[in-house]
Amino acid sequence: MIERKIIDIREVKPGDMAKIRGCEGLYEVLSANRTDPVTKLGVDFSFISQKYVFVRDSEFEYAIRDIKVPTEPGIYRDCIGDEWALFNDGTVVQLRRYEDSIESFAGCGRLPTSRAPYTRVDCSHE
Structure with missing residues (x-):
């Protein structure tokens, strides 16, 4: 927090x-x-x-x-719709979608509080 x-x-x-x-x-x-x-x-x-x-x-x-910002590894969507990946080692990367692929945009040490609240994105493939 x-x-x-x-x-x-x-x-x-x-x-x-x-x-x-x-x-x-x-x-x-x-x-x-x-x-x-x-x-x-x-x-x-x-x-x-x-x-x-x-x-x-x-x-x-x-x-x-x-x-409250997420601390568990996963993919999260912020309040304006951007998505972020939080890794086990604490690395945070903002994701950008380009047609059918996802590219990383920038890395930082934590999810920005200015983009809270975050919702977890379900990445399961069925």
Whole structure:
């Protein structure tokens, strides 16, 4: 799992951990209200009397999201439809389709988090 830092409050989702100006630590985001002109996050502040408070844009610094990327060898399709091969030795290669063949495009050390979520491609031949 890899962490992603989110600096645009409009991208924050429930389950992310938010850093609030003037507060120490990170707090779990319970809701995100985007219907108001100003985005507000419902945040768990269980260390004080209220368990749930709203945080406005001006109070938001950033949020952290755990991004799950595959670690098991296999072929995976990313969020935009590109396919990647993950090998036993940890090598990752982006695959490109050309008519009836598949060619490798580029190798790297891990699947890019910016392309999550990934779905496993079934490569069984029947």
